[in-house]
Amino acid sequence: MWAMAQTDVQLMLEVKAGDEQSFALLLHRYRSPVINFLYRMVRNRAQAEDLAQEVFLRVYRARGGYEPSAKFSTWLFRIATNLALNSVRDTRHQKQEISIEQPAGETEEGEERPLDVEERSANIEQHLVEEARSRMIREAVERLPEKQRAAVLLHKYEELSYGEIAKSLRCSESALKSLLFRAYETLRVELAPLVGQGPKAGS
Amino acid sequence: MNCGKMEKYILGYVDGRLEARELRKAEAHLAGCAECGRRVTEFRAVSGLLEEMPKIMPTEGFDARLQARIAVEAARESWWAWLAPAPRVAFAAALLALLCVWVGSRPRDVDAYPHYAGAEMRAEDQMRMVKDLPVLEDFDVLENFEPLADLPPAVQAEGN
Numbered sequence: 001m002w003a004m005a006q007t008d009v010q011l012m013l014e015v016k017a018g019d020e021q022s023f024a025l026l027l028h029r030y031r032s033p034v035i036n037f038l039y040r041m042v043r044n045r046a047q048a049e050d051l052a053q054e055v056f057l058r059v060y061r062a063r064g065g066y067e068p069s070a071k072f073s074t075w076l077f078r079i080a081t082n083l084a085l086n087s088v089r090d091t092r093h094q095k096q097e098i099s100i101e102q103p104a105g106e107t108e109e110g111e112e113r114p115l116d117v118e119e120r121s122a123n124i125e126q127h128l129v130e131e132a133r134s135r136m137i138r139e140a141v142e143r144l145p146e147k148q149r150a151a152v153l154l155h156k157y158e159e160l161s162y163g164e165i166a167k168s169l170r171c172s173e174s175a176l177k178s179l180l181f182r183a184y185e186t187l188r189v190e191l192a193p194l195v196g197q198g199p200k201a202g203s
Numbered sequence: 204m205n206c207g208k209m210e211k212y213i214l215g216y217v218d219g220r221l222e223a224r225e226l227r228k229a230e231a232h233l234a235g236c237a238e239c240g241r242r243v244t245e246f247r248a249v250s251g252l253l254e255e256m257p258k259i260m261p262t263e264g265f266d267a268r269l270q271a272r273i274a275v276e277a278a279r280e281s282w283w284a285w286l287a288p289a290p291r292v293a294f295a296a297a298l299l300a301l302l303c304v305w306v307g308s309r310p311r312d313v314d315a316y317p318h319y320a321g322a323e324m325r326a327e328d329q330m331r332m333v334k335d336l337p338v339l340e341d342f343d344v345l346e347n348f349e350p351l352a353d354l355p356p357a358v359q360a361e362g363n
């Protein structure tokens with residue numbers, strides 16, 4: 001009970017003092033946000049997990065020098081953002097070199113599961129609509145330039161302030177606001193068919 | 204405020220991150236600008252759409268894999284912490300280890316010092332050995348080397 005109520009900073013200070021259990025708690029708290037952030041950045045699940053491992057390993061290695069001057073999550077996502085941006089840039093260079101382009105709209109995950117032919121037609125229709133919708137959103141985000149994409153993900157999901165996101169991206173707050181504005185401008189055009197529809201039923 | 208300036212504030216307006224002063228300015232502009240008003244509506248819709256993005260879960264082995272890497276890291280760190288309070292001592296210890304192998308590999312001395320180990324020496328001795336290392340290349344000096352003299356006298360090897 002008491003342990004669960006501890007702040008990230010308290011936990012990290014205990015990790016610094018040599019407490020492995022506190023590290024496990026931090027890992028449990030942040031592995032999912034970190035993996036999801038990285039997944040949206042690198043668009044490959046296995047690679048996202050590998051990078052997430054690297055993020056936490058770096059946190060562990062750096063524990064001795066940890067100072068609670070910044071929010072723990074800011075520090076964590078700064079590491080994650082650096083690794084993600086480097087990885088995206090490396091991957092792009094590799095792809096250019098061997099000039100193999102993945103067809104647009106395909107992920108190597110094969111996540112678009114084939115439709116079950118047994119499904120009743122109403123379900124199929126509903127399923128297709130939802131699938132098309134969620135795929136459209138995902139692909140629009142994934143097509144954003146990587147820095148804009150990182151800005152959108154950190155801003156939307158990680159509850160970081162503009163200042164904290166700007167630090168992660170190594171840019172000024174003003175530049176961050178421009179990045180976000182351009183990203184949302186792109187998204188509202190690309191998602192125009194959905195933007196008019198209003199929120200999905202139930203949300 | 205004009206439409207250009209609104210660019211920096213519009214998303215903050217949508218998700219409520221503006222300070223009171225910024226908020227008043229933004230509201231004043233929005234009251235008279237249909238284009239920015241439309242943008243607010245659409246940004247709000249985009250923000251809602253982003254919440255629909257599905258989340259993935261870590262694969263089953265994720266924690267175990269990471270904990271294993273952490274354990275390796277911890278073991279390596281404690282090894283280094285024990286071995287190397289200072290780089291010079293680490294260097295000395297490495298040279299000492301090499302010396303042990305070298306001495307141990309001399310045919311005449313095989314099995315002569317069965318428990319010869321640097322651990323039995325004090326740090327000062329280790330440092331002196333390192334300082335004296337060039338001289339140690341001379342066999343005669345080595346024979347009379349004080350720390351080695353403290354070791355049990357050589358006995359004839361009785362096989363393994």
Ligand SMILES: [Zn+2]
Pocket residue numbers: 205206209232236237238239240
């Ligand atoms: Zn305007």
